Amino acid sequence: MKKYYRFSLIIAGIFALAAGLYALFNPRQTLQTITIVTGIFLLISGIHTLIFYFSMAKGLPSTGWLLFDGVISVIVAIMFTFNSSFVVDALPILFGAWMLICGIDKAVQAFNVKKQDSKGWLSTLAIGVVCILLGITSILTPAIGSFAISMVIGICLIIYAVALFIVYNTLRKLEGFDKKTVE
Numbered sequence: 001m002k003k004y005y006r007f008s009l010i011i012a013g014i015f016a017l018a019a020g021l022y023a024l025f026n027p028r029q030t031l032q033t034i035t036i037v038t039g040i041f042l043l044i045s046g047i048h049t050l051i052f053y054f055s056m057a058k059g060l061p062s063t064g065w066l067l068f069d070g071v072i073s074v075i076v077a078i079m080f081t082f083n084s085s086f087v088v089d090a091l092p093i094l095f096g097a098w099m100l101i102c103g104i105d106k107a108v109q110a111f112n113v114k115k116q117d118s119k120g121w122l123s124t125l126a127i128g129v130v131c132i133l134l135g136i137t138s139i140l141t142p143a144i145g146s147f148a149i150s151m152v153i154g155i156c157l158i159i160y161a162v163a164l165f166i167v168y169n170t171l172r173k174l175e176g177f178d179k180k181t182v183e
Contacts, residue, residue: 006171013164020157027150031088034153039080046073092145096138103131 023030049070053063080087106128114121138145 006168009164009168009171013161013168016157016164017161020154020159020161023150023154023157027147028088030150030153031091031146032084035080035084035087035091039077039082039084041077042073042080043077046070046075046077049073088146089142091149092138092142095145095149096135096140096142098135099131099138100135103128103133103135106131 047070049066053066053070106124108128110121110125110128113124134148138148
């Protein structure tokens with residue numbers, strides 16, 4: 001079992017590393033794939049929610065939101081799965097709008113912190129300004145937004161792969177330690 005687990009860590013690490021590198025060098029295709037996979041997940045989730053609503057929850061108090069969730073999930077899933085190019089094109093704009101809102105929120109928080117004579121307001125303001133600039137850039141030039149999203153995904157996958165390799169190496173060393181103490 002230990003060998004199987006260690007082997008699975010290496011395989012998962014290799015796949016995560018490959019996926020991370022792919023995301024770094026193929027931003028558009030990465031977003032396309034993520035959009036389709038997300039669409040499939042939302043379709044399964046929406047159908048599950050609708051089945052639950054119609055088989056068990058219908059008539060119970062406050063289940064209207066459950067029905068709404070199921071219907072919206074299926075609609076969004078169909079859009080993601082069958083019109084993924086539109087979603088990929090819209091994603092950087094949505095990402096930019098989100099970054100812009102987060103940046104404004106951080107800037108407002110920074111000035112509230114400054115009013116209370118607390119330290120850290122300047123770094124919070126700097127983060128807010130960076131988020132605002134990233135948001136505006138992503139909205140005005142969606143290709144840069146797509147690139148940024150793929151870079152974040154790629155870097156996260158590579159970091160995850162490194163973590164898996166570290167766990168593998170740690171377990172390998174621990175297993176060697178166990179053999180030495182038994183002998």
